[in-house]
Amino acid sequence: MPASRLMAAAAVLPLVLLAPAAQAQPAAQLTVDVYNFGFGPSPIHLRAGQPVTLNFVNRSGSSHDFTAPSFFATSRITAGAAPDGEIELSGHAARSITLVPRAGRYPAHCSHFLHKQMGMSDTIIVD
Numbered sequence: 001m002p003a004s005r006l007m008a009a010a011a012v013l014p015l016v017l018l019a020p021a022a023q024a025q026p027a028a029q030l031t032v033d034v035y036n037f038g039f040g041p042s043p044i045h046l047r048a049g050q051p052v053t054l055n056f057v058n059r060s061g062s063s064h065d066f067t068a069p070s071f072f073a074t075s076r077i078t079a080g081a082a083p084d085g086e087i088e089l090s091g092h093a094a095r096s097i098t099l100v101p102r103a104g105r106y107p108a109h110c111s112h113f114l115h116k117q118m119g120m121s122d123t124i125i126v127d
Contacts, residue, residue, distance in 0.1 A: 027051035027078075027098050034066060034089055035059040037115060039108070043123040048103035051078065055096045058089040064110045064120065065089060071106035071124050075099040086111065101126040 028047075032054055033040040046052055056066055069085025080097030087095055103126050110120035 025051055027053045029053050029055065031055045031057055032066065033057055033059055034064045034110075036062060037110075037118040037120045039066065039110075039120065039122040043125050044108070046101045046124065046126045048101060048126050051098060051100050053079075053096055053098040055094065056087050056089060057094045058092055061091040063088070063090045064112060064115065066108060067111045068106050068108035068124060070104075071101070071108065071126075072099075074102040074104065074106075076102075103127055 028050065030044070030046070030052055032044065034056055035058075058064055065086045065088045067086040068082075072082040072085045077097060077099045080095070080099075082097055087097065089095060101124075106124040106126070108122045108124055109116040112120075
């Protein structure tokens with residue numbers, strides 16, 4: 001190996017050894033209960049910029065959804081999906097989504113006919 005290449009490699013080696021290893025931060029877990037006619041917890045509190053897996057569990061035999069288009073649109077989704085800003089759940093079903101939320105207050109509701117009017121609404125607070 002020519003001396004100039006050896007010196008260049010020796011100059012870079014300490015930088016490589018001193019660079020911190022990139023570590024993925026594990027996602028927190030939060031269960032969002034969906035039931036006739038509400039959500040829990042209410043409100044939903046999350047930390048801005050911190051990964052979280054939201055586990056939606058439909059505790060009823062009826063289908064419901066969790067609709068929060070502005071929340072899902074501003075979050076960075078890393079696993080799962082919320083097409084059109086909603087999580088659709090058939091009776092007794094569960095779905096998960098992992099995301100990194102952005103600070104703000106976001107409304108959420110069930111978009112099924114009259115469910116919002118019957119109490120299926122919530123607020124997501126991210127700070």
